[in-house]
Amino acid sequence: MTAAARVLGLDRASDHLAVRWLGIDIGGTTTDVVAIASDGEVLSSAQVATRPGAGLVPGTLEAIAALDVELDALVGVGIGVPGQVDHEMGTVRLAVNLGLGAAPVRLGSAVQEALGARVVLENDVRAAALGAHRVLAPDTDVLVFVGLGTGVAAGVVIDGRPHRGAHGLAGEIGHVVVDPDGELCGCGAQGCLETVISGSAVRRRWGVEVEAAGHALAVAAAAGDTRAQGILDDVVGHLDLMVQWLAHAYGADVIVLGGGLGRLGDPLLTPLRHRLRERAGRSDVAARVVGPERVWCAPAEIPLGAVGAAAVADAPIRPIEGAAIRLARRPEGRDGLPASIKT
Numbered sequence: 001m002t003a004a005a006r007v008l009g010l011d012r013a014s015d016h017l018a019v020r021w022l023g024i025d026i027g028g029t030t031t032d033v034v035a036i037a038s039d040g041e042v043l044s045s046a047q048v049a050t051r052p053g054a055g056l057v058p059g060t061l062e063a064i065a066a067l068d069v070e071l072d073a074l075v076g077v078g079i080g081v082p083g084q085v086d087h088e089m090g091t092v093r094l095a096v097n098l099g100l101g102a103a104p105v106r107l108g109s110a111v112q113e114a115l116g117a118r119v120v121l122e123n124d125v126r127a128a129a130l131g132a133h134r135v136l137a138p139d140t141d142v143l144v145f146v147g148l149g150t151g152v153a154a155g156v157v158i159d160g161r162p163h164r165g166a167h168g169l170a171g172e173i174g175h176v177v178v179d180p181d182g183e184l185c186g187c188g189a190q191g192c193l194e195t196v197i198s199g200s201a202v203r204r205r206w207g208v209e210v211e212a213a214g215h216a217l218a219v220a221a222a223a224g225d226t227r228a229q230g231i232l233d234d235v236v237g238h239l240d241l242m243v244q245w246l247a248h249a250y251g252a253d254v255i256v257l258g259g260g261l262g263r264l265g266d267p268l269l270t271p272l273r274h275r276l277r278e279r280a281g282r283s284d285v286a287a288r289v290v291g292p293e294r295v296w297c298a299p300a301e302i303p304l305g306a307v308g309a310a311a312v313a314d315a316p317i318r319p320i321e322g323a324a325i326r327l328a329r330r331p332e333g334r335d336g337l338p339a340s341i342k343t
């Protein structure tokens, strides 16, 4: 019996309890890892601090060790990692937050050699999008996940598969210019989306150095801080526009907002849905394509990135009871407008 099974007090067939897949989500600050059973159940999870640069591979192995599970029956490992991922070579590069430059790091093959199981790499936001699809909305044809963290990027799942695009960069919306006269972005352009709605943009614009800037901003706004309210309003306004592009461009059933800002929940979702609802009331097109019920915040307690990474390695992840987004289809002949929503 595995350590996770002992912790959970489970008394089922040992086959069920064997760890078959690992899912790993390497973030700029923390690394999440989950162990998955043959039936897709999450057996165990752990979180450790990410080790950047030369520590990336040993840090990833440490994260796996933190699970404290037996890996004899392991068949696949999925790793979601920021930066440019080469799926064929199992390498990653150009991840500023991980201290990776232009030289490719052999993350996939190093972990594969250490564990003796197949390892698949995927861009972290795309892995989180797949996690959101499997856990929250497995019946949706098109799901868009937007990571609102240090930067801004979208992951798109179409017919259950991650959409990478012709250059492997589909969904890199953080550097779409939304304000040509806006602030200078790290990429060299002016007024990119991530200069307005990322966690780091909020921190810079507000001028308050706190860890969870979005949460602190929402608390200050709710307490009547008019400057915080102004910044939050502006963030919501740009999110409103972003949601419209994504819904129209991809024909999305559901758009899930994740990352530090996305997990804020109601302080973000309530005013955003209010805008969408108002527009839907005036426009039949908006009502069909981008109604308020299509936009969700990722549940903070579920490691969607790690679970999605396991799904990248073909783990049969199941929806989590109580977290699923249910979009009831209208009868045939009508548009796919949600008739009722249940959380």
Ligand SMILES: [Zn+2]
Binding pocket: 174, 175, 176, 185, 186, 187, 188, 189, 192
């Ligand atoms: Zn930019």
